[in-house]
Amino acid sequence: MKAPSLTTMILGGLVSGLLAGALLHAVQAPGEAGLVAGAEAIGGVWLDALRMTIIPLVFALLVTGMARAAETAGRGGLAGRALVVFALLLLASTSLAALVAPALLSAWPAPAEAAAALRATAEGAAARIPETPPLAEWLRAFIPANPVKAAADGAMASLVVFALIFGLAVSRLDGARRDALVLVFDGVQAAMMVIVRWVLVLAPAGVFLLALTVGARTGIGAVGLLGHYVIVITLVCLLAGALGLGAALLGGRTPPGQLAAAMTPVGAMAISTQSSLACLPVMLAACGRLGIPERVSGLVLPMGVALFRITSPAGNLAVALYVAHLYGVPLAPAQVVSGILVAALVSLAAVGVASSVTFFTTLVPIFMSMGLPMELLPLLLAVETLPDFSRTLGNVAGHVGVTAWANRWRGAAGA
Numbered sequence: 072m073k074a075p076s077l078t079t080m081i082l083g084g085l086v087s088g089l090l091a092g093a094l095l096h097a098v099q100a101p102g103e104a105g106l107v108a109g110a111e112a113i114g115g116v117w118l119d120a121l122r123m124t125i126i127p128l129v130f131a132l133l134v135t136g137m138a139r140a141a142e143t144a145g146r147g148g149l150a151g152r153a154l155v156v157f158a159l160l161l162l163a164s165t166s167l168a169a170l171v172a173p174a175l176l177s178a179w180p181a182p183a184e185a186a187a188a189l190r191a192t193a194e195g196a197a198a199r200i201p202e203t204p205p206l207a208e209w210l211r212a213f214i215p216a217n218p219v220k221a222a223a224d225g226a227m228a229s230l231v232v233f234a235l236i237f238g239l240a241v242s243r244l245d246g247a248r249r250d251a252l253v254l255v256f257d258g259v260q261a262a263m264m265v266i267v268r269w270v271l272v273l274a275p276a277g278v279f280l281l282a283l284t285v286g287a288r289t290g291i292g293a294v295g296l297l298g299h300y301v302i303v304i305t306l307v308c309l310l311a312g313a314l315g316l317g318a319a320l321l322g323g324r325t326p327p328g329q330l331a332a333a334m335t336p337v338g339a340m341a342i343s344t345q346s347s348l349a350c351l352p353v354m355l356a357a358c359g360r361l362g363i364p365e366r367v368s369g370l371v372l373p374m375g376v377a378l379f380r381i382t383s384p385a386g387n388l389a390v391a392l393y394v395a396h397l398y399g400v401p402l403a404p405a406q407v408v409s410g411i412l413v414a415a416l417v418s419l420a421a422v423g424v425a426s427s428v429t430f431f432t433t434l435v436p437i438f439m440s441m442g443l444p445m446e447l448l449p450l451l452l453a454v455e456t457l458p459d460f461s462r463t464l465g466n467v468a469g470h471v472g473v474t475a476w477a478n479r480w481r482g483a484a485g486a
């Protein structure tokens with residue numbers, strides 16, 4: 072008999088924890104407060120063990136990713152232009168999420184009772200949100216005068232900028248030095264991944280304890296809240312994916328009927344596998360049906376799978392905005408802009424990392440840059456597999472869309 076996957080066990084931990092917590096909430100048994108406090112403390116230790124890997128992991132991923140991307144862009148032509156389009160579409164999809172998610176939550180807020188219970192037990196979550204500094208101070212904060220202090224303080228926005236600048240500088244070194252530094256940081260991220268895998272072995276237990284805490288404080292209403300969360304994130308990801316289709320329709324001037332026929336098998340594969348990489352052969356075939364030469368699709372599609380996930384920053388920012396909504400935390404425009412930039416940049420670093428790891432690798436920097444509490448992230452990880460199909464659907468739409476667009480600039484790009 073095949074052993075259950077880690078995702079299945081984490082989901083099982085979530086369900087059993089919520090049910091156990093809801094039972095405690097209904098029975099009001101003696102000693103409940105001590106039991107819940109103990110579960111919260113032990114679950115918090117597990118969460119901290121996962122958090123400790125985030126800064127070195129993200130920094131190493133960004134340095135190596137930037138060094139390699141800069142080397143690719145330096146070659147010019149079709150590859151360089153594709154990288155620019157990837158970056159612009161990532162910013163566009165994230166900015167769209169920043170507008171749509173709050174509007175959606177305003178029109179259709181989270182279940183009131185469960186949200187109120189979370190706010191009541193957030194233990195000063197809103198108080199932990201830093202005040203928005205003046206514009207000049209906010210802009211200066213993106214360049215860390217002391218990168219080590221920025222890392223220690225969890226100033227994620229400035230640390231991301233430093234990692235990108237450092238990675239760009241590494242790409243300008245001579246071959247031997249560049250390769251040596253890239254190898255070092257590649258080793259750092261590999262070591263962090265080993266630690267993450269160790270911590271994730273305990274994820275079902277950690278999620279159970281944290282879910283028990285939430286269930287004990289919110290009752291069975293937490294189930295409805297998680298369902299609401301899944302629908303909101305799914306809608307935002309599908310909307311981000313529509314930008315990818317827009318790239319094909321408007322940029323690539325692809326006839327809608329032809330695009331729909333070519334994308335149907337790609338969409339079916341995306342839903343069934345929830346993996347852009349697994350969809351690569353089908354996407355190559357779809358591009359062939361659209362009349363895109365193999366010399367274009369064979370270059371742009373693999374680059375897209377490696378570097379470009381149009382739904383990742385949009386969906387991740389929507390998660391942050393959803394948590395802010397639950398806790399009743401007002402976010403200033405500067406905090407949202409910071410989240411947009413970090414979400415778009417960090418999404419480039421996390422491609423190729425397992426989805427259970429990507430969830431934390433991409434979300435924790437956004438939460439840190441916006442000053443949001445992270446206690447709910449393990450519970451949201453447990454249901455991430457539900458909106459994940461919409462992330463993959465949107466990503467493959469973006470990959471094929473940019474490739475169709477690239478087909479129109481191949482002459483000017485020298486492909």
